[in-house]
Amino acid sequence: MKPTLAAIAIAFITLLAGTQVASADAWKHSVEFKYAKSSSxxxxxxxxxxxxxxxxxxxxxxxxxxxxxxxxxxxxxTAKDGKTWTKKIEVKAHRETVLRVSYTPKGKAPQTQDKKVQTFIGKARNTCRRKVALRFEFKLGADKKATVSLVPRQTKDVELPAGSYKVRVYNATTRSKKWNYLKTFDLSVKSDGWSFAPSC
Known part of the structure; x- marks a missing residue:
């Protein structure tokens, strides 16, 4: 049985498409904006x-x-094989531009990307006025997502995936630096601007 013209055309188009994919390097990028004090x-x-x-x-x-x-x-x-990707990226006032770039070398099939986990920026704060440093361990289930150490009256930005956290708090004098466990707090992260500042 001879192949039909339609079948031949489909086979040719499929072969051509595959050749084009294999003959070019593939760069892709995505951009999202998050609230911040300044542009970055x-x-x-x-x-x-x-x-x-x-x-x-x-x-x-x-x-x-x-x-x-x-x-x-x-x-x-610049990729490990020396190939480069260049583009002008937009920044906005009071926004952080989050840029993700992916690269598929010539002749390789694109890798399946894992689903991106949305993260949110908030603040961890040490409200102590005396010489007491604090350490926060942010745990989501069994995973420790971040650890932050703060001197008195210090504030740091922390980026965490959304979820319900258990935050273990430790303290230490600024001289000894020996951490002592104090207490575990609950923290819900749902959007940018969350805050964790336990009383001293």
Whole structure:
């Protein structure tokens, strides 16, 4: 039985599409904006690659801060095989631009990406006025998602996935640095702007 013209055409198109996919490097990127005190670009993927933003070099993951105003900045990511991706990325006032980049080398099939976990930025605060340092361990189920150490009256930004946390609190004098367990608190993270500041 001879193949029909339609079958031949479909086979040719499939072969051509496969050849085009295999013959080109594939770069993809996604951008999201999160509230922040000032403008910045946070590159979170792919880890370990070199990134240069307006002449400043670092390794992913990395954060680059800028004047608190709307603008576009040139970002260049270099893959391990030397191939580069360059694009102007938008920043906004009072927003952090979260940039994710993916790279599929020539001749390789794209890898299936895991579902992205949404994270939210909040503040951890040590309200103690005396010489008492605090340490917070943020646990989501059995996983420890972050550990933050704070001197008296210090505040730090912390980025956490959404969820219901158990936060273990330790204290230490600023001289001894020996951590003593105090108490475990509940914390719900649902959006940016969450805060954890237990009384001293």
């Amino acid at each position: 670009i946070r590159i979170v993927e792919p880890e370990g690659l070199k990134v240069v933003v307006e002449g400043r070099e670092d390794t992913v993951p990395a954060v680059f801060k800028f004047a608190n105003q709307a603008n576009y900045y040139r970002v260049q990511v």
